[in-house]
Amino acid sequence: xxxxxxxxxxxxxxxxxxxxxxxxxxxxxxxxxxxxxxxxxxxxxxxxxxxxxxxxxxxxxxxxxxxxxxxxxxxxxxxxxxxxxxxxxxxxxxxxxxxxxxxxxxxxxxxxxxxxxxxxxxxxxxxxxxxxxxxxxxxxxxxxxxxxxxxxxxxxxxxxxxxxxxxxxxxxxxxxxxxxxxxxxxxxxxxxxxxxxxxxxxx
Amino acid sequence: xxxxxxxxxxxxxxxxxxxxxxxxxxxxxxxxxxxxxxxxxxxxxxxxxxxxxxxxxxxxxxxxxxxxxxxxxxxxxxxxxxxxxxxxxxxxxxxxxxxxxxxxxxxxxxxxxxxxxxxxxxxxxxxxxxxxxxxxxxxxxxxxxxxxxxxxxxxxxxxxxxxxxxxxxxxxxxxxxxxxxxxxxxxxxxxxxxxxxxxxxxx
DNA sequence: ACATTTGTTAACCAAACGGTTAAACTAAAT
DNA sequence: ATTTAGTTTAACCGTTTGGTTAACAAATGT
Numbered sequence: 001x002x003x004x005x006x007x008x009x010x011x012x013x014x015x016x017x018x019x020x021x022x023x024x025x026x027x028x029x030x031x032x033x034x035x036x037x038x039x040x041x042x043x044x045x046x047x048x049x050x051x052x053x054x055x056x057x058x059x060x061x062x063x064x065x066x067x068x069x070x071x072x073x074x075x076x077x078x079x080x081x082x083x084x085x086x087x088x089x090x091x092x093x094x095x096x097x098x099x100x101x102x103x104x105x106x107x108x109x110x111x112x113x114x115x116x117x118x119x120x121x122x123x124x125x126x127x128x129x130x131x132x133x134x135x136x137x138x139x140x141x142x143x144x145x146x147x148x149x150x151x152x153x154x155x156x157x158x159x160x161x162x163x164x165x166x167x168x169x170x171x172x173x174x175x176x177x178x179x180x181x182x183x184x185x186x187x188x189x190x191x192x193x194x195x196x197x198x199x200x201x202x203x
Numbered sequence: 204x205x206x207x208x209x210x211x212x213x214x215x216x217x218x219x220x221x222x223x224x225x226x227x228x229x230x231x232x233x234x235x236x237x238x239x240x241x242x243x244x245x246x247x248x249x250x251x252x253x254x255x256x257x258x259x260x261x262x263x264x265x266x267x268x269x270x271x272x273x274x275x276x277x278x279x280x281x282x283x284x285x286x287x288x289x290x291x292x293x294x295x296x297x298x299x300x301x302x303x304x305x306x307x308x309x310x311x312x313x314x315x316x317x318x319x320x321x322x323x324x325x326x327x328x329x330x331x332x333x334x335x336x337x338x339x340x341x342x343x344x345x346x347x348x349x350x351x352x353x354x355x356x357x358x359x360x361x362x363x364x365x366x367x368x369x370x371x372x373x374x375x376x377x378x379x380x381x382x383x384x385x386x387x388x389x390x391x392x393x394x395x396x397x398x399x400x401x402x403x404x405x406x
Numbered sequence: 407a408c409a410t411t412t413g414t415t416a417a418c419c420a421a422a423c424g425g426t427t428a429a430a431c432t433a434a435a436t
Numbered sequence: 437a438t439t440t441a442g443t444t445t446a447a448c449c450g451t452t453t454g455g456t457t458a459a460c461a462a463a464t465g466t
Contacts, residue, residue, distance in 0.1 A: 009443080027230035028315065031424060041445055046425060071377060104314055110372040111307055112231065117376045129378050146402065151378045151388055152395050155367055158374065163362035166369060169313040171361065173320045174274060175332050175354045185354055192355050199349065200403035212413080234454060244415055249455060 010048045012038045014058060017045075021059045022101040025108055029056075057119070060109060063102055065124045070095055072127040074157060081139055082198055085157065089194040092161050097186060104166045129154060145201040153201065160193045213251045215241045217261060220248075224262045225304040228311055232259075260322070263312060266305055268327045273298055275330040277360060284342055285401055288360065292397040295364050300389060306365045332357060348404040356404065363396045 016038035020029045031052055035042040049055035074088045096103060110117060120126075129150060136150035164171060164186060172182055219241035223232045234255055238245040252258035277291045299306060313320060323329075332353060339353035367374060367389060375385055 024315070025228070025230060027228060030422085032422090042424090043426080043446085044444070047443075050425095052424065075377075107370050107373060108311055108314075111311075111369075112228070114372040117372055121376070127377065148395070148399075151380065152392070152399075154378055155374055155388070155392075156363055156396075156399060158370065159362040159366035160359055162370065163366040164358055166314075167310050167361065167365065169317040169320055170310060171358055173324070174278070174330065175357055177354065185358070189355070189358075192351070193359075196351075196355075196359060196403045200399045233452090235452090245454090246416085246456080247414070250413075253455095255454065 009038075009040060009044060012040065013045055013048055013055070014062070017055050018059050018062070021056060022063070022105040025105075026052075026056050026112065060106070060116075061120065061123055063106060064120055066099070067102060067106060068124055068127060071158075072125075074154070075127045075129055075132045081135060081145070085197050086194045088157065089161055089197070090190045093186065093190045093193070096162070096165050100165055103162045107162075107166060143203065146203055148201060156200075157197060160189075160197065164189065212241075212243060212247060215243065216248055216251055216258070217265070220258050221262050221265065224259055225266070225308040228308075229255075229259050229315065263309070263319075264323065264326055266309060267323055269302070270305060270309060271327055271330060274361075275328075277357070278330045278332055278335045284338060284348070284404075288400050289397045291360065292364055292400070293393045296389065296393045296396070299365070299368050303368055307369045310365075310369060346406065349406055351404060359403075360400060363392075363400065367392065 013034070017029075017034045020034045020037060029052075031045055032042055034055075035045055038044075045052075045055060049058060070092055073091065074084055077084055077087075079087065132154065133150040136145075136148070136153055139145045140147050168182065171177075172179070177185065216237070220232075220237045223237045223240060232255075234248055235245055237258075238248055241247075248255075248258060252261060273295055276294065277287055280287055280290075282290065335357065336353040339348075339351070339356055342348045343350050371385065374380075375382070380388065
């Protein structure tokens with residue numbers, strides 16, 4: 001990607017930056033802390049990524065490129081709506097359990113700078129809702145599901161899948177569950193959520 | 204609350220701090236910026252609130268105290284489950300449309316410092332899930348709703364109501380809707396969400 | 407009227423910050 | 437062996453940051 005021949009250090013930096021940025025956000029992260037975590041001199045961060053902003057953007061793009069294809073599964077897959085919902089919720093929740101910081105990081109930083117999404121659109125494969133829309137409209141017309149707009153259904157699917165990871169401290173406090181119990185709850189959601197959605201839209 | 208007699212300045216500071224903290228978070232906010240927005244000298248911030256941390260905590264507690272009673276409506280109200288869900292989604296979405304920064308701010312900062320919730324529990328009236336749990340269990344036993352745990356239902360209700368406000372930049376991008384259309388979608392959710400939930404749990 | 411407390415200001419401070427520099431090191435190319 | 441280009445380091449720099457200070461103004465109490 002750049003003029004550099006040996007990208008070992010470059011990758012070390014990106015990995016460390018990922019951890020720090022995802023834990024503390026752009027504003028809370030410190031270049032020195034990233035350098036420490038990568039076990040290299042702070043000047044190297046600037047040597048490879050020029051500025052904090054550019055390093056951050058590299059991390060963000062990588063994270064987004066990991067998340068976007070997941071959403072593509074619900075928007076552009078060829079299977080039936082019911083199968084889609086089942087597969088998506090199961091796969092997505094499994095995926096996020098492995099990357100629990102990801103959705104919160106992306107949502108947080110997009111809220112901090114909403115214009116940032118434009119920059120991403122040009123760099124990362126960006127799914128469109130069009131195909132999903134046709135599918136939902138068809139099923140509504142056929143009478144196999146209740147009347148609902150594709151956008152609302154899409155929001156509901158995302159909400160039920162993502163929110164428990166984004167708001168975990170809040171939910172833990174209100175639902176009065178400890179970390180271990182919460183993990184069990186999340187595991188159960190792989191099935192619970194698809195049942196819930198399918199029940200909600202089935203006639 | 205404190206030794207200060209004239210609380211006009213104190214309130215001006217809190218209002219300004221609220222706006223800045225909710226827009227930029229603890230790490231992104233600058234004391235000088237808060238002072239500017241409050242049209243007062245920066246030293247006054249420290250005179251009234253001693254430190255950035257304490258000013259932030261005052262803002263956070265105030266925000267949390269605004270949100271908590273809303274959740275209390277679903278956890279401790281006496282009405283039937285169906286009425287509760289209808290009323291809550293309608294009232295909650297109306298409430299958040301007026302305070303769109305609130306849920307994101309609270310979720311954000313709780314993720315930044317999860318231990319913070321303990322401090323809050325001692326200061327703000329904190330609803331418990333117990334009553335709601337009994338109600339759900341009873342309705343499951345009676346066969347009026349499908350088998351679902353109170354915790355999962357609670358998470359689902361929160362997710363469907365709150366997520367669209369927290370993740371709006373992400374949803375707008377993927378669902379390909381502009382700001383005005385999104386507002387319309389949110390308005391429609393006052394009814395859409397309760398229909399969706401009730402459909403999902405009805406037998 | 408005067409003294410004391412409370413409120414406000416501009417100037418200041420040390421620490422932390424992102425970023426730069428210049429010199430040293432490494433290793434392949436000539 | 438010497439040049440050359442890429443890599444790494446410690447020391448440094450200007451700015452910004454949260455926070456302090458000391459002098460001053462406005463109330464308040466006696």
